[in-house]
Amino acid sequence: MRSMKGATLFHWLAGCGLILAGALCASALGPWTDARLGPLPSAAAGGALIAFLFAIAFYRCRWLNRRSQIYLESLAQMDPMRAVDPADFPRLPASHPLADAARRLQDLFVAVGERLRLLEQTNAALEVRAIRAVQEAERIRQVFMGLSDPVFVANQYGELVLINRAARELIGLKDDEPAGGPLAEAINAPKLVDLMTATLRRPCGSTRAVELEWHLPGQPQRWYRATACKTGDDGRDAGVVAVLRDISDRKALQRRHAEFVSAVSHEMKTPLAGIKAYVELLADGDADDEATREEFLRVITSQTDRLQRLIDNLLNISRIEAGVVEVRKEPRSLNEILDEAARVVRPAAEAKQIDLQADLSPLYLGVAADRDMLLQAAINLLSNAVKYTRPGGRVVLRSRMSDDEVRFEVADTGVGLSAEDCEKVFEKFYRVKKDKDMASGTGLGLPLTKRIVEDVHGGRISVESVLGEGSTFVVTLPAAGQRAVQTQGERL
Amino acid sequence: MSKSVLLCDDEVHILRAAEFKFQRAGFDVRTAADGLEGWEQILARRPDLLITDWQMPRLDGFGLVQRIRAEESLSDLPIIMLTAKGFEVSHEELRAHWGVRAVLAKPFSPRELLLRAEELMAAAAEPAAPVTTAGS
Numbered sequence: 001m002r003s004m005k006g007a008t009l010f011h012w013l014a015g016c017g018l019i020l021a022g023a024l025c026a027s028a029l030g031p032w033t034d035a036r037l038g039p040l041p042s043a044a045a046g047g048a049l050i051a052f053l054f055a056i057a058f059y060r061c062r063w064l065n066r067r068s069q070i071y072l073e074s075l076a077q078m079d080p081m082r083a084v085d086p087a088d089f090p091r092l093p094a095s096h097p098l099a100d101a102a103r104r105l106q107d108l109f110v111a112v113g114e115r116l117r118l119l120e121q122t123n124a125a126l127e128v129r130a131i132r133a134v135q136e137a138e139r140i141r142q143v144f145m146g147l148s149d150p151v152f153v154a155n156q157y158g159e160l161v162l163i164n165r166a167a168r169e170l171i172g173l174k175d176d177e178p179a180g181g182p183l184a185e186a187i188n189a190p191k192l193v194d195l196m197t198a199t200l201r202r203p204c205g206s207t208r209a210v211e212l213e214w215h216l217p218g219q220p221q222r223w224y225r226a227t228a229c230k231t232g233d234d235g236r237d238a239g240v241v242a243v244l245r246d247i248s249d250r251k252a253l254q255r256r257h258a259e260f261v262s263a264v265s266h267e268m269k270t271p272l273a274g275i276k277a278y279v280e281l282l283a284d285g286d287a288d289d290e291a292t293r294e295e296f297l298r299v300i301t302s303q304t305d306r307l308q309r310l311i312d313n314l315l316n317i318s319r320i321e322a323g324v325v326e327v328r329k330e331p332r333s334l335n336e337i338l339d340e341a342a343r344v345v346r347p348a349a350e351a352k353q354i355d356l357q358a359d360l361s362p363l364y365l366g367v368a369a370d371r372d373m374l375l376q377a378a379i380n381l382l383s384n385a386v387k388y389t390r391p392g393g394r395v396v397l398r399s400r401m402s403d404d405e406v407r408f409e410v411a412d413t414g415v416g417l418s419a420e421d422c423e424k425v426f427e428k429f430y431r432v433k434k435d436k437d438m439a440s441g442t443g444l445g446l447p448l449t450k451r452i453v454e455d456v457h458g459g460r461i462s463v464e465s466v467l468g469e470g471s472t473f474v475v476t477l478p479a480a481g482q483r484a485v486q487t488q489g490e491r492l
Numbered sequence: 493m494s495k496s497v498l499l500c501d502d503e504v505h506i507l508r509a510a511e512f513k514f515q516r517a518g519f520d521v522r523t524a525a526d527g528l529e530g531w532e533q534i535l536a537r538r539p540d541l542l543i544t545d546w547q548m549p550r551l552d553g554f555g556l557v558q559r560i561r562a563e564e565s566l567s568d569l570p571i572i573m574l575t576a577k578g579f580e581v582s583h584e585e586l587r588a589h590w591g592v593r594a595v596l597a598k599p600f601s602p603r604e605l606l607l608r609a610e611e612l613m614a615a616a617a618e619p620a621a622p623v624t625t626a627g628s
Contacts, residue, residue: 262577266547269576270503271600277509280602286516299505 013293040237053189056356058186067096078109084454086110106284149243152187152222154196156238160186170214170244189214192226192242199228200240206230211247223251263429267443271303278303314442316376317428320451327370327456331480334406335366335399341378342397349386356386365399365406368480369457380445381410381473389414389470417465425463426450495613496520496537500530500544500556501574503583506598510543514609527551530557538566540616541609546575557590567591569592570612572605 017079032158051317074090088110144151154160154492163171171181171187179186183193191212199208209227216222228242279294287293320324342358349356361415367374378397384396399408417425424430429443453475465471497519507523513550522539524530528551530544532588540562546553553573560566573586576598586592594608 261600266576269598271507273576274503274505274509276599277506277602281509281512284603299508303505 065225272309274303345382385412413470416467495540528558543600
């Protein structure tokens with residue numbers, strides 16, 4: 001602005017200088033022109049010269065003004081928010097008194113444009129980061145809400161501030177009900193409240209854990225391991241997060257394991273008690289006669305056999321469950337295996353006057369079987385049927401082809417099982433109470449049979465029974481290959 | 493007059509061994525195959541000593557002890573418990589709260605069982621010490 005004023009003043013001074021110079025020339029030449037042209041023409045010439053000089057000054061000013069106007073209009077049309085290409089920037093002629101200022105203005109525009117471009121890039125990056133942060137927060141919220149483990153978050157004042165869906169379900173809170181308030185009021189589990197409160201009093205980063213039971217109305221009792229962690233710093237941002245892990249299955253497994261160990265212990269100690277007692281009676285000379293001594297020795301032998309059977313069954317089940325048993329499956333005739341099982345059990349059936357019938361299919365029933373193990377399973381079922389059928393009863397062994405499966409069943413007219421017993425009869429060491437009156441057993445025969453059928457041979461076993469009328473154990477196995485459609489006669 | 497003992501166990505061989513040992517020692521022995529049968533025999537005629545297993549069908553040994561202690565006339569009946577459950581059963585609780593005089597773990601020694609029974613019978617036969625009061 002200052003330079004523009006200076007330039008205008010300069011042009012006015014230059015115009016005045018020219019007029020003054022014209023006047024001086026006219027006065028100097030006046031005597032000469034007066035001598036030749038007379039005084040009037042001389043004055044006219046001087047005036048014309050002055051007018052000419054005025055005209056030059058006038059048009060020079062107009063040109064400068066016009067160029068400035070064009071420059072300013074071009075400048076006004078430029079978008080100050082866009083980066084400027086120096087080639088597109090309006091220019092003033094080099095002779096223009098404002099040319100230097102225009103160049104500095106151009107440099108300023110370019111610098112500002114560059115700064116703007118950088119700001120725009122930064123802004124765009126920030127917007128992307130903000131969008132990503134929002135998306136991330138939403139994702140974290142969804143993950144948090146969807147966690148299957150209940151999570152409780154409390155602030156430094158011991159007030160519940162955040163819980164996920166699983167935690168809501170646990171404390172019986174509906175989706176639209178707000179969660180909050182003092183922990184003791186919001187959570188109906190004193191042990192968890194105590195854990196979170198105690199953790200809140202500890203240094204940040206401290207972790208404490210407890211196992212607790214949770215009773216939900218109408219649902220089985222659940223067990224949780226609650227782990228609480230002090231978060232934030234020890235000041236205003238402190239808080240506590242408690243995560244509950246459902247350990248009901250682990251607890252059930254521990255309970256089953258303890259029950260199993262207890263049952264094994266009991267089942268082993270019982271025959272051992274018999275052996276020890278009778279050995280001591282013999283050692284103390286309590287048996288006065290040979291018959292008594294023989295009776296005691298028979299008991300010792302039978303209890304030793306019982307212990308042996310128990311250990312064998314236990315080992316077989318354990319091996320199958322651990323997958324370390326050596327299984328040798330080969331194409332076998334199911335009828336041959338069943339025939340042999342019937343031969344093994346028949347003496348025991350005859351001793352009890354039980355009619356053991358073998359109603360085997362005339363078809364060749366091929367199975368991919370470990371012969372010894374499947375034979376053991378069939379013997380177990382037949383022995384059980386004979387054990388729990390009263391003298392004069394009947395046990396029937398049947399085999400049939402069924403689509404792409406083969407099945408055999410052992411039906412008896414024995415004491416039968418209740419619905420509850422039918423569900424539990426394949427559990428280890430489960431013995432039907434009244435069965436104990438009828439026959440000795442380890443409570444492992446049927447569990448072992450189930451493992452052999454289902455785990456080793458990929459089949460199924462089930463039982464149907466009517467209390468007091470009898471039971472039918474049904475075993476279904478996958479048929480093996482094309483030979484299954486051949487008749488026994490053709491095979492031979 | 494011989495002392496009477498009631499043996500309760502669902503294992504027939506255990507029952508037979510204990511019965512044999514106690515009969516030879518001059519006891520009047522009765523046997524029961526479970527807790528319920530034992531309870532019926534006790535109601536029919538009170539024995540001088542009850543020896544019972546823990547795990548039995550129908551009514552287990554602990555259930556039998558509870559029934560006995562709930563009956564005032566049987567509150568002083570000496571009881572020995574046999575169990576194959578080992579450490580699962582709190583012997584102290586059985587002694588302190590249920591008046592079970594001895595808990596023997598299976599496998600047990602018939603000789604030791606008889607010895608404990610005779611000790612209990614001898615202790616029961618001794619006259620109770622006179623109660624002295626301050627200043628008397």
